[in-house]
Amino acid sequence: MAKKTTIYDIAKELNITVSTVSRALNNISTISESTREAVLEMAKKLNYRPNKVASSLTSGKTYIIGVLLPSAQIQFFASVIHSLEKYLKSFGYSTLLYQTNESLESEKDGISTLLEAQVDGIIASLSLETEEDISHFEKVKEEGKPLIIFDRTHDNLDAPVVKINDEQAGYLATKHLLDKGYRKIAYITTKHRIKIFRERYEGYQKALREAGISPNPSYAILGELTVEGGYTGTNNLLRLKDRPDAIIGGDDYVALGIIKALHEQHITPPSIGVIGFANQNFSEHIIPSLSTIDQQAIQMGKECAKLFLKIIERKHLEEKTMEPVILSPILLPRESTNRKS
């Protein structure tokens, strides 16, 4: 391949200097229309392609933003990635992805990697392992770069946040079951001490209390957020003397496991009600269709991107704490809870 053409090549051809070329290419005001056109034409002719790495070195901006999250395998995060990349791209930003795979150590490596790549900011969601130690996130701010935390947030982390109202999510799911006439409502969720799951659980309890029902401790199952988790948990619940008449799954996969276990006992929702969280794209189409709480992944990605752009813009103004962006969860009632009450 021929050597790559640079702005020097363009300058030489046109008998002007590189600064003029640079100005023309970046469409900077103080340039005559004629030279601008000449430069652009020559650039095309010489097959010029700007080297962003070089321009980053001088300008200090890479127009790359780092996205750090547990795993693209989890559909919620895949949707956020989709939305983030799509939106940021339209503002000239590229997306550098780093998955933590739920490991704290990997999360730390990720922050280092992204920072070394000189990203203009980081949008992150915490790993399940992340508890006390959040020093790696502090470093992002120490370097003066915007840090946005979404969905899996953290109490001690002073950074702008985008999430849904998780307590309301738990409340909505429970209230819906209550409205449908269910009374003995169980809840299968994760054993990890992640804030959003605690909050949903609190919403669950709140709804029960409002209905004058005191939460039954044996109805709370802590396990894994997987089909297996839902399956095992349900089997445990079915062994109770006082069986629940409805089960909330920590996410839609858990709900799938619940339905599976029920099916083996020849029980089909909504005779026992089942509801999940996340609105995975299969939920609407399985039989019976699964009631769920939509977590607004697409919207969340977009809000993260908007927030980032906003922070970047006012960078040199006041660095005051941003208001958290709290999205509202959406109840999607479907067959799996549609009991005639």
Add this chain to the structure above:
Amino acid sequence: MAKKTTIYDIAKELNITVSTVSRALNNISTISESTREAVLEMAKKLNYRPNKVASSLTSGKTYIIGVLLPSAQIQFFASVIHSLEKYLKSFGYSTLLYQTNESLESEKDGISTLLEAQVDGIIASLSLETEEDISHFEKVKEEGKPLIIFDRTHDNLDAPVVKINDEQAGYLATKHLLDKGYRKIAYITTKHRIKIFRERYEGYQKALREAGISPNPSYAILGELTVEGGYTGTNNLLRLKDRPDAIIGGDDYVALGIIKALHEQHITPPSIGVIGFANQNFSEHIIPSLSTIDQQAIQMGKECAKLFLKIIERKHLEEKTMEPVILSPILLPRESTNRKS
């Protein structure tokens, strides 16, 4: 924040030169153990973080690879992203993501963006819109950068390929149905002229011919690869005088739509057999569980990464055309086709 520390700061503190510091940091042979340690220690003390942008400018390597694909919303691609990023990371590469959203124009922009970012290579899967015009991919090679195409490949594109044997995939699905005693096998797929879908269809026809069955043209439905597509297609099939006794869905979502339409007619597989492609993670858990052909997304991502690393290594050796990597599809027989034959 304080100004970022550079190798100059380290050099000054230690009364040595930046070249020595650079050598120490990069662990280059010709350096004494003692200075190496001193540098590393000082680096830590000063909170030094290497600037990869700067090193990229001189070395010409960014250790970033560009991943260009239709959408992270499509679970197959999300899995490939997951796998790619995970594997590449372990070899020191970061992943820059660009989604085409099935648009040719966006695909072209994507190539430009990635090239401007000076990625060390591009791993791509074509958009549905991409047909004749593949000039943008040629540019990658013109710049002397490795280009790998996976899954959605293209006949006229001379680049190393990673895919599954799609004809075999179609064949396997059809053969499985035949083995289960189904004879009137319909096929709902996409109307887009994408190679892999054509090949699967050819596998379908091959299996039928081998069984002495001549494909019935009214059993081939061309529509969209969505739940809707499966639903609509199935309703059309059910209106035929001579109804099929089994339906192949172009992917698992299509299969979901097929099952939905059947359910509305009070038909439950396997009384009419249903099989999909992709092994989406819900397929195993819906009721009835869905037979499908696994497309090895995880393996595919890993093979792409391996191929990339291999090419990068031998870069300056012979640039001979690489053998395509063809993975074998895996039949996963489940309840939706489990008819007693």
Add this chain to the structure above:
DNA sequence: GTGAAAGCGCTAACAA
């Protein structure tokens, strides 16, 4: 084993 110095491709003062 270490230092000196050029330069990667571009931007951005400062001059003119």
Add this chain to the structure above:
DNA sequence: TTGTTAGCGCTTTCAC
């Protein structure tokens, strides 16, 4: 409106 000239932070010859 355009040119001159330093760098940005690092790597890499070529000396010593």
